[in-house]
Amino acid sequence: MDEVWKREEVESPCVKLCIIHEDSGFCMGCYRTRHEIAGWSQMSGEDRRAKMLVLPERAPLIRGKRRGRRG
Numbered sequence: 227m228d229e230v231w232k233r234e235e236v237e238s239p240c241v242k243l244c245i246i247h248e249d250s251g252f253c254m255g256c257y258r259t260r261h262e263i264a265g266w267s268q269m270s271g272e273d274r275r276a277k278m279l280v281l282p283e284r285a286p287l288i289r290g291k292r293r294g295r296r297g
Contacts, residue, residue, distance in 0.1 A: 236274035238266055239281055247288045257284040 240263075243255030251259050258266070262277065269277070 236271050236278060239278060250284070250287050252284050252288055254288055257281040257288075 239256040239258065241255040243253075245254045246252070246260060247254050253259075253263060256263075258277070258281065266274070
């Protein structure tokens, strides 16, 4: 019965930590930009998979900078 709700799309990388890092412009939870977050539902599966591959490369750009306002 649960098969009805099963979808073949790429899941969102959202981890519900939605804070945009001011300097980089990346979300500190999923590493997407505001534009990428807003457009995620309209992206093709291929585009989503490609984006998922580059997100981990962005993590070092904001690591250690989670100290609040200009910490």
